Amino acid sequence: MSGGAAEVGGIGLERLSLNQATVKHLGLREAVSLCARHDIPAIGLWRDRVAEAGLAEAAAAVRAAGLRVSSLCRGGFFTQADAGARRAALADNRAAIAEAAELGTDTLVLVCGGLVPGQRDLGLARRMIADAIGELVPDAQRLGVRLGIEALHPMFCADRCVISSLGEAVDLALSFPADAVGVVVDTYHVWWDARLADEIGRAGPRIVSYQVCDWVLPLPADILLGRGHLGDGVIDFGLVTAAVTAAGYAGDVEVEIFNAKVWDAPPDQTAATVRERFAAVLGGKERP
């Protein structure tokens, strides 16, 4: 295939982050060790694995390994049918913000939620998300954590996230202070969008996380797992990465792959492939 090669100017391996979901079967300490072993300087953490290890212990482990924490996944799921569930979601998100701060990351990724159970009203779900984010802004500002609104692929609109395009995420983020709310650009979710480059440009400094994985064909039976290593699919990473770079994003780039075969592969093999593909596809060079 042509396109998507290393002509982008290059994101170096010093900006590579391994999102923990890529090695789903590893506990936190094992994932941290894997990154250290493969000279991967940052990690994206998941709350369930952090809780399993213990918050303070998890924070100590990543510090001891000298890793940056590029983000914590995830908050969100704000679209609840009753007031009690909405309050519980807010409380859970406040806990997630505090965990992010304790872990030393300034980014909490939000999967905002699908349609409200029993409702077909997309507008209602979207307003509920805006209201919830508004409630969380003071907590985020106080602890120095930015809420990253992630647009999910429209095939997840009904059940996971009604924010279905980057443009919509940017519109929502722009209605809140820049130190509290931004957007996540995940290639898997947004690559198809004819307006993508424009919306990345509009997002500018609101981009708080850049996550990469490929769109592979055919989609598996479980559409959550249709992701591949960079280069195994159809996404033109050169184009998206150039736009994200031009928008000023200079942070870590997370490789996040939900794929049953990747999960079943030996983690050291996965980490090595992640590094190789990152270097080849995003144009990074080995550090001298």
Added chain:
Amino acid sequence: MSGGAAEVGGIGLERLSLNQATVKHLGLREAVSLCARHDIPAIGLWRDRVAEAGLAEAAAAVRAAGLRVSSLCRGGFFTQADAGARRAALADNRAAIAEAAELGTDTLVLVCGGLVPGQRDLGLARRMIADAIGELVPDAQRLGVRLGIEALHPMFCADRCVISSLGEAVDLALSFPADAVGVVVDTYHVWWDARLADEIGRAGPRIVSYQVCDWVLPLPADILLGRGHLGDGVIDFGLVTAAVTAAGYAGDVEVEIFNAKVWDAPPDQTAATVRERFAAVLGGKERP
């Protein structure tokens, strides 16, 4: 569930069309008989079934039954890797335009094509589609057939259609004469879009077909088949239909359901369900 009920002002059953794909196992004559038997006044035809019956015979059969042909499905698949294949696609589309005219419909639905084989370049695929439509405009005008650009759901972007949102379809249509090129609004493909109502309004008289079916959860293993009868899923048909009506669309409304269970159901049951749901969900009333 609330939402999506009959508050829209009503599209009557006199505008119901059964797209032939909803009763996939029937030949053309059987599908025509089914419509006549269930007082469904229009039918959306598919080229393979027309060819099987013979073009002149198919045209005679629908005329004899007093049915309108709301559209012919489908042309498109313009994104070919080599010049010979592109020429063949154009020739096939010219044949489809002639078939549409012979069948007495003024609408040919286009599924424009995914990424060019071996390429990751969305822009290339989109330019190739624009070029092909431009080539076909004189043929469409000469025979009085409008080419309906259908935005397909972004989950089909790689392999079936890189036109992934209604806005993109409208942009493309507006670059051609209104008597030759329009857009198809299919609820299944566009329901998730926060810009949908705006884009339907912008499409205005360019809307040449309105197709309806529901988005049901969970998606089946074959994502082409995740469609349901109106009311079985999450789509707010009231909202979309009100926008399409406000935009001035007054033509037939095709029920088009790709679903293995629907295909395996007795066709008379399917036709009865299509009528009942159309009346209940789109607000149609039984004719006096």
